[in-house]
Amino acid sequence: MPDASAVTAAVLDDLRQESDELDLLVAGLSVREWASPTPAERWTVAHQIAHLTWTDEVALTAATEPDAFAAEVERALAAPGTFVDEAAGEAVAALAPEALLVEWREGRARLQEALRAAPAGTKLPWYGPPMSVASMGTARLMETWAHGQDVADALGVTRKPTGRLRHVARIGVRARDYAYFVRGLQPPGEQFRIELHGEEGESVVHGPEDAAQRVTGPLLDFCLLVTQRAHRDDLAVEATGPDADRWLDIAQAFAGPPGAGRPPKADR
Numbered sequence: 312m313p314d315a316s317a318v319t320a321a322v323l324d325d326l327r328q329e330s331d332e333l334d335l336l337v338a339g340l341s342v343r344e345w346a347s348p349t350p351a352e353r354w355t356v357a358h359q360i361a362h363l364t365w366t367d368e369v370a371l372t373a374a375t376e377p378d379a380f381a382a383e384v385e386r387a388l389a390a391p392g393t394f395v396d397e398a399a400g401e402a403v404a405a406l407a408p409e410a411l412l413v414e415w416r417e418g419r420a421r422l423q424e425a426l427r428a429a430p431a432g433t434k435l436p437w438y439g440p441p442m443s444v445a446s447m448g449t450a451r452l453m454e455t456w457a458h459g460q461d462v463a464d465a466l467g468v469t470r471k472p473t474g475r476l477r478h479v480a481r482i483g484v485r486a487r488d489y490a491y492f493v494r495g496l497q498p499p500g501e502q503f504r505i506e507l508h509g510e511e512g513e514s515v516v517h518g519p520e521d522a523a524q525r526v527t528g529p530l531l532d533f534c535l536l537v538t539q540r541a542h543r544d545d546l547a548v549e550a551t552g553p554d555a556d557r558w559l560d561i562a563q564a565f566a567g568p569p570g571a572g573r574p575p576k577a578d579r
Contacts, residue, residue: 315445316431322448323426325475329452330419333363333459336468338412345408349465350540350573356465357403357411359458364415366454367422370447373435374425380436387438387567422451438566439489449478453564457538464540472531477515480507480530483537483564484517490561494569499524499554507533524552526559537564539572 337345337360345357354362373380406414426444434441442450456479463470484505491498504522507515507530515530526533528548535541536548536559543559550556563570 319443319445319448320427322445322452322478323423325478326448326452326455327419327423328473329455329459329475332470332473333455333462334412334416336459336462336466336470340408340466342408344466347465349461351461352571354461355403356462357408359462359465360411360415361403361406363455363458364411364418367415367418367451370435370451371418371422371425373437374422374429374433374444374447377436384436384438446482449482450566453479453482453538456534457540457565460535460538460540472510474509474511474513476509476530476534477513479534479538479564480505480515481517483533483562486537486564487558487562489566490558490563490569493563493567494561496561499558501554503552503555503558505533524550524555526550526555537562539563539570542573542575544575544577 337356340356345355347356348354349356349359351359369380369383372383403411426448429435429444433444435444435447437447437450452475456475460470462468487503488498501524502518502522504519504525505515505517506525506527508528509515509530513530526548528546532541532546532548536543536546548559550559561569
């Protein structure tokens with residue numbers, strides 16, 4: 312079984328690669344392209360990068376100044392439906408694209424340094440339950456990939472899926488019960504079997520092999536589903552069992568209130 316510190320280091324390496332790939336996508340954009348609308352309502356490409364910059368900063372605060380992070384939680388509780396949009400908007404208003412790009416790069420480097428320096432067994436506060444360093448790295452990778460998808464969609468770019476999607480799938484599976492709780496629903500008592508296949512033949516599997524309720528399909532499609540970057544009707548993810556079927560309608564891999572998601576392509 313891999314050493315916990317090696318697992319954490321591997322997650323952080325993947326987070327860095329995911330960020331670097333998105334960096335390559337936006338680094339050469341014109342001012343006009345930075346202002347391109349993305350599928351997220353009222354968010355431009357600049358808003359997407361501003362959001363990642365802000366969330367990296369609050370993650371750094373959680374890792375290095377937990378008492379100060381508590382103030383961020385209070386801000387979120389005071390305005391649960393608007394605080395994320397407000398933070399991204401403030402950053403976009405304050406910074407030109409080139410300055411925003413520099414701040415994002417510097418911030419994610421500081422976060423990498425802090426997470427790698429955290430003692431083994433550290434639990435970091437967050438908007439949901441506290442999480443390990445590896446889980447924080449996974450959450451940051453999930454957000455980076457998801458917001459990178461918004462940027463790619465805005466620019467008309469098709470990204471090649473990578474093995475890093477296994478992290479996105481994992482957090483989506485682990486957040487199953489959260490998707491119920493955040494909607495005031497009782498989660499199912501039994502585990503589901505999740506069987507996903509990547510484009511290069513790799514498989515990602517979670518849950519007991521003999522589970523009656525199952526979810527199967529392409530790894531990319533599952534990740535698009537749990538990050539709410541595509542509507543279920545447009546994806547090849549299938550459920551066996553009523554509870555698994557219900558979950559696919561509400562799944563979310565991110566903390567916070569339920570998102571509106573994306574409409575089906577037929578409705579656009």
